[in-house]
Amino acid sequence: SxxxxxxxxxxxxxxxxxxxxxxxxxxxxxxxxxxxxxxxxxxxxxxxxxxxxxxxxxxxxxxxxxxxxxxxxxxTAPIDTSRVPDxxxxxxxxxxxxxxxxxxxxxxxxxxxxxxxxxxxEIQEPADQYFSLCFSVAADPLDPAAEWLSTAEIFDVIKQKVGSSLKANTLIAFGRKLANMPGMHRRKCETCTRYLVKRVGQ
Structure with a gap:
């Protein structure tokens, strides 16, 4: 103060x-x-x-x-300390x-x-890094390969691929990261928020 x-x-x-x-x-x-x-x-x-x-x-x-x-x-260079700002x-x-x-x-x-x-x-948690291995952000809701998945469903797909290195206690923080990904579409459902994603390779 x-x-x-x-x-x-x-x-x-x-x-x-x-x-x-x-x-x-x-x-x-x-x-x-x-x-x-x-x-x-x-x-x-x-x-x-x-x-x-x-x-x-x-x-x-x-x-x-x-x-x-x-x-x-x-x-990108040393700070010039030879002059005192006015x-x-x-x-x-x-x-x-x-x-x-x-x-x-x-x-x-x-x-x-x-x-x-x-x-x-930003600090990249394992779940953030693994997301791009399994999914990409879908730009078009009409894309036949796009899916509306919940945080838990996305997390579960990633966990199946990478195994037990992911812990469930990161799920809430992971959901917040999903909500703030550039270009991410989301919609509220009765029980959760769903995100528009595409599985890698589809």
Whole structure:
């Protein structure tokens, strides 16, 4: 609540569980309830900070519902530290844009672009990697080879092919990944969501 920018070094060491829970929550909260070190009571403080993170790895993002809260950037050359940015001028420009009514959030189309871009930085679970061995995303519902299958049915086909290396406890996260695959058609049924896929070789 006191910092403008918080850097998370070695982001790949933050577990998927922490990413999907605590970190995801605190990044989007307008305020945080905390007890300060040596404090005697919990206080509600405004969450002013934005977050940046660094990593030498590329497979670091772990939210199966879509990593819309990050923008992955790969460095192609050393950062030039010989010049100090004019922070006062940067803030002045940002403030002027806001006063002129410039939008300060991403709209739906921009959010979808961010999620698509960030797919290259997602942690690939075994079920995600095996999906392409057995299925492809079907573009046309009228394609005779296309099938509407549930997450469990897709998972079962994959498991029959790869054996016991897949565990059922990954089923929920796998379903979230399916829902966010580019071009994936889905429809709600009474008991589940079905996805339009084609079996490899058909």
């Amino acid at each position: 006191q910092q403008l920018l918080i850097n998370l070094d070695e982001f790949n060491q933050i577990s998927p569980r922490v990413q999907q829970g605590f970190l995801k929550n605190i990044i989007q909260l307008p305020s945080v309830k905390v007890k300060r070190p040596f404090g005697t009571h919990i206080e509600e403080l405004p969450r002013k900070a934005s977050f940046i993170a660094t990593s030498n790895m590329t497979d670091i993002l772990a939210d199966p519902s879509g990593n819309r809260r990050f923008i992955g950037i790969e460095l 922070h006062r001028q940067l803030f002045a420009q940002a403030l002027q844009l806001l006063r002129n009514g410039r939008r300060s959030w991403f709209d739906k189309a921009e959010t979808e672009q961010i999620m698509l871009w960030n797919r290259r930085y």
